[in-house]
Amino acid sequence: MGVYFVGAGPGDPELLTIKGHKVIAAADVIIYTGSLVNRAVLQGHKAEAMIHNSAGLTLEEVVRIMAESVGQGKTVVRVHTGDPSIFGAIREQMDALAKHDITYEVVPGVSSFVAAAAALNMEYTLPGVSQTVILTRHEGRTPVPGGQDLAGLAGHQASLVIFLSAAMIEEVVRDLIRSYRPDTPVAVVQKASWPDQKIVRGTLENIAGLVKAENIDKTALILVGDFLGSEYELSRLYDKNFSHGCRSAER
16 A cells, blocks of 8 residues: 556556556546546546546645555555656655654656657667757746756757746747757657657747747657757668677678
């Protein structure tokens, strides 16, 4: 008994992990964010399970439900989108549970950033293009720490994945274009892996207008970088002239 934090995946219920499915199926109490989580990932839950939509709840209210349920000997599952360690706000929940001496376990999930790459048939770490992936968000009502602003991160020329920022696409472009070329490829993926998934492709020069024309302002990722292009080097991993621990180079 206790609390499980489960990563529900990006939306497609088939991308919920086997362990996540088992935990949800065994839960007495399920708390999920109805505004973000696909209700279909809860399929298979016990008929008598108590289900709470946390979309309108505060942290204190969520923790109170958890604590009271565990006190009654029930197993609680807190369902988060994607993987809960990425913009999941689970640390504050775990710390609150620790103050109540309540045990918990995290079940990882498939993040939307990898589902977005799959939807685009793209690879973030292309040899000769980028070997670094930055996951971040634009500053909004919640500030970002010093040195982590989007304009500064853009200077790394890495593969960039921007969460929670589609509604601020013009500000995003303004900050990125200081370091990236205007013709740098950009893709915006809304609701990756959902039946109504939407993909918009463009460049920093035109992506803002394309996104606004499609009325995309939430549940979307902004992907930026030359990994979205067609030029890259072949990996040495499968190069016949490159030896490693499992293969000798051809002579």
